[in-house]
Structure formats: structure tokens, C-alpha cells
Amino acid sequence: MEYLEPKNHEAEEALVGAFFLDETLIKDCTIRPDQLHSWELRKIYSAIRSLDDKGRPIDVITVVEELGIPTLQTIGGVSYLNRLAGSVPTTANFHFYEKLVKEYHQKRKTIQIASKMIEQAKSSEITKTLSDGIQELMEVGDEHDEEESSDIKSALVELYGECEKDYGEMVGVPSGFSHLDKMTCGFQKSDLIILGARPSIGKTAFALNVAVNAAIQDVSLFFSLEMPKIQLMKRILCLSGNINSIKMKNPQKEFEDKDWEHFSKTIGKMSNINLHIFDRAGMNVSYIWSKVRKMRKQYGEQKRIMVVIDYLQLIKGDPVHKQNRQAEISEISRALKTMARELNVVVIALSQLSRGVESREDKRPILSDLRESGQIEQDADLIAFLYRDDYYTRDTTQKDSMEIILAKHRNGPTGTVKLGFNKEYGQFVDLEGYVVI
Template sequence: TLVDLYKNMQIDVGDLTGIPTGYDDLNRMTAGLQEGDLIIVGARPSMGKTAFVLNVAFHAASAHTATGIFSLEMGEEQLLKRMISSTGNIDATKLKNPKKLCNLKDWEKISQAMGLINDLPLEIYDKANVTMQEIYAKARKLKRKYPDKKVLIAIDYLQLVVGDPKHRGNRMQEIGEISRKLKLMARELNVCVVALSQLSRAVESRQDKRPLLSDLRENGQIEQDADLIAFLYREDYYDRETENKNITEIILAKQRNGPVGVVELAFIKEFSKFVNLERKFIHQQEA
């Protein structure tokens, strides 16, 4: 059928039409992150959603995409340390007190990572209590600053954006309006918006802890507005004995213009880093 043909055409393109994520299988399934799209990344705590969005932002900026990160939970310094850790493969715990814990080799890696990050078209906004108006203004400014580049706006995370006072007390309407405005911003400015989202606790009470669309908090509107919804799931978080150690499933639960399905990535916890999974390599190592 035409639908199947279309889906296959999406997967088999060698060239990305959108912004590269840094992950081969994810690029294949999405053809890259598309301008004009609202992408929601949802996960329960400790699944690595901030690490994931920072990794994607770094890869995008490395591919000459102008990238703005709104970090509403974490200060700029903490966020940059995370980025240095994943870029330079430096144990994040060492960066808590680098003067005492880092050796000469580490310092070399740190300065190299800092150099790489410094050269990127990347801006970090770490103001807490940010409003949609402020996000819109900054995104427009970024677009003006880099007129020839694609633009990616990452928001960590959706539920921390300040809503319109008229909705005070009605959380569902408040979040619904923020999600609607993010989608409008993506369309109007022709930028790609990636917003992280919390998921409801309902996940924890199920036998299978893989998130579902119904787990999106205040979900109806978000689900409707999003062009792509991805969930992060780590089996080893719930089952220490699993064979799937350090493997994160990126579950594409909704994709307006492409297939749904699962992409597996390896998660290197000490570097807060996701990498392409090479099964053969992993099995050889274990053997």
C-alpha cells in the first residue's frame, strides 16, 4: 500500500532530511529531527532523559545546527560539566571536585572537551521560572543570529515552564496551553522543539514498566500537539538481573510522519552518555 511504501521510503533514505541525532537507528527511523516539529521525550526519573537530550543537542550542534537549551532544573555550570563528561569521556564524579580528583590525562580531556563545546553554535539558558514568552523571544533571537542554520530548541522540562496565571489551579489546562504554544512556536519560527516531559506514577504500578502514551502527565493535549513522542526505558533499573545491562530503549510511541518502534542505545552511566549499540561487540566483550 501507499502507506507502507511511504514508511519504507522514510526509513531507507541515506540522506537525513532533518537534524541528525547522533544515533544511526534513530536517524533511520526519523530521517532526522524535523524543523516545525514538536518532539516530546518522556521518562520516569533516573532513566537518563536529561543526559539523552544533552547528547542529542551536542550532536545536533556538532552538525552545525544552532542549538538553544533551556535548562529549567539545572544551572549552566552543572549542565556544562555533564556535557564535558559525555564529550570527553570523563567520569562525572571526578568533575565534582576536579582539582582533587582529576589527573593530568583527565585535564587534557577536559580542556579538549571544553574547546569542542566552546566552538559550537550552542546557547544555554538556565533561568528558572521561564515563561513561554521568554522562550519564544530567545528562540527568535537564535534564529536571527544564525540565519543560515537549522535551529533546535531543547527544553528540560515541559512541566517547569511557567503557565498563564489565568489557569492557576488547573494544571491540565496550564500544561495543555504550554504544549500548544510550543507546537505553534515550532511551526511559526520553523524550528525543531524537543521538550522533556515527566510521566505519571501509573508506570510503576504495572507489571511491564515500559511507558505508554497514556502515561504522559496532563496527557491529552501533549499527545495531540506532538509530532513525535519518544519514551526512555531501562530494564536494568527495574531488574538488576537482566541481561540487558546498560541498554536503554528509545520507544517511538508516536510519529506523525514515520514509523513507530524501538531503538536500543547503550548508556554509559559514568559519562552520562548514550552511544550506538553494537550487539556483536558487546557479546564479544562478555565472552
């Protein structure tokens, strides 16, 4: 099926013709040559932009010289340029024409993407077709968003209004752990938070604790690339209902009456919290973004949303960077930060650490231990590492505890918080009398 491409030739002519009337307009114009439908006007507009880049005046004579005789003849000659230059009586409506040109370009791009999706849907995997198509449509929408105002007056009014609100002690999404929340004031919307640890330290367990705590008042989205939903739910029921995780492996055989009671109560409690789990293998950023956007639309701006991704290195990257894992991870990291800002959500991405930790006497992680750390470290607003002394030292005095090391905190202090860790339940708790260091 073929579609007629939407176009507004008059608006494009008025846009390009306006530069002959007022050449300073080119400085403010945000239109790209490829956004014009008419190839003749694209050639003329490109010549005008080239003249501006060279610091030369813009008029019929200079445009003729910039185009060259062969090109000039294909677009209608000097007579067409003269007609174009004389067709615009005023530049008062220039920005209206500019907006029209952008809108028609947006319509054409949307039709092209939709047409491609129709063809791909006939033969390709439908989930990939939808995921890629949604991402491309989002990019079209973002590209053509109205240019935001740089005026600070509205921001000052908004700031004044924010300062009049009483948020209590918790500005962001609470983690559920008082000492950690004191350092962060809760996890802040639009922040990218990296949670790093070596395997088997307890990243997923801690992330589940935080996600469940947040979902009681706010909304938590948990993207698991490593573990199926049913396994995660078992762990959630254990940590929330004080149920032994070993017994949970075979409840029919191992559960006692009190376990069944805790199990039933916890299922009832969990059914009332705002927790959503996505466990599709091989997720890419487009898939994650589409689900978060859908949830933002469902809950509106009134609800704070926390997005937890377990874990960063398992996200499927762009095949273009298949041979360069560092470039692939860098692109994923930037995309997650952009998602946090644009959808106004907290993003917590779990991350594996390099084996360099194991070679040091002090096994506490540092920033350079992050795999592909350069871009991740730059994009993250907060980087926290998990450390358990009893994981490395069997006879330690620091048993059943976890250090949360805030190694980077763009908008607050760094330091270490210690939590109690009950391995039986996979549950974290505040330690009484503990002082943040």
C-alpha cells in the first residue's frame, strides 16, 4: 500500500524566501535541509546555510554563485530565485512557517516508520518490530518537540512553589532504610543510580528490598534479565513474610503451620502494592523505555516511579556496536540516563564489577572496579557499592551485615551505611545505634 507524502510547498517557499528579505533569520532557524520536502528548496536552503557559515551575505547573486550553474539550471534558474525572493512580503510569520515545515516533516517520518512496521510485521518477529518502531516514533516526537524556553522566570516561579510544599524529611522515593535515606533524602526523580557488587554479594536481594519498600507508597518497576518472575516472587515473599528461603523451595514438604500463615498474609499484602515485574530475556533499552512510558501514562505525574534493572550488562545493545562492548554499554548508560530525565523516574541499574576487586587486600569496591566504567561513572548521579565482610572473611566479627558504600553522589554526601542482612529471608534491616561513616 502506498501513501501520498504530506507536504506544504507554500510554507517551504515562504520559509526559504524569507532569508532573502532578512538574512539574520538564518541564525535562529532550526530547520535542517532534509526536513524540506522539495529537493529544489533543499538545494537552495543548503546554499544559504553554507553562505552563512562562511560569513558571506545572502542574496540572489551570492546564492547563484554558491549553487553553481549546473545546479542552478536544475532548480529553475535565476528566475525561480527571483520569484522566491519576491514572494514573501513580510517576515512576521517566519516562525509559523518554520513550525509548519517541521510538522509536515514529522508527518512524513511517521508514515515512513509506520509503513516499515507494516512490512516487517509480515515476516519479522512482532515484538522486535513493535519495540524498534516505538523507539523510532519516540525519536521523531522528541526531535520535533517545541524548543524549551531558556527564560528563568517560569523556573523561579516553579521553584518558589516547590519551596512552599512540605515534603517532610523525604523528598525522593524512600529506600525503606533510615540511615541510607538520611544521606540521599530518598532516591531522586530523574536520577540514574548504579548499584555495583561482585556476584553473590546480594545485589538482587538488596534491589528487591528497595523495590518492595518503594512500592508500598510509590510505584516500582523491576526489570529482571536474569531471573524469571516466579523466582523473584518467591524471594519477595520470603523477605516480606519472614519465610525461610530454603523452605520456599519445597513448601508442601517443608512448611509448618506458621509458615503457611505468613505465606497467606504476605500474598494478600503483596497484592496491594504497586510492584510490576518484567522478566523477558534479552531486553533492550527500547523495550524498557516503552514499558516505563506506558506506566508513566497509566499512573500520571502524581505518582513517583522507581525503575530497577537487574542488571546493566545483560541489556541487549545495538548490533552496530557488537564488536565493541564498551561502546555498547556506554550507549545503554546514556539511554538510561535520558530515560530517567525525560520520563521523570528514578532508575536503579545493577552492575557487575570487574575481578580487580579480588586482587586487592581491601575488597571494598571503588569506582574503577565498574566494568566499562568511563561512561557509566559519568552518567550516574549516584553510585553505590555493596560489600559484605563475611563473604571474604569466614571468622569476621562483622557477620550478617552489608555495607552500602556511596562512592559518587552528585547532589549529596558520600559515605558508608551499614545494614543488617538476614540471609535466611534475603532481608535487609536498619542496625540500631549505627552511625553513618
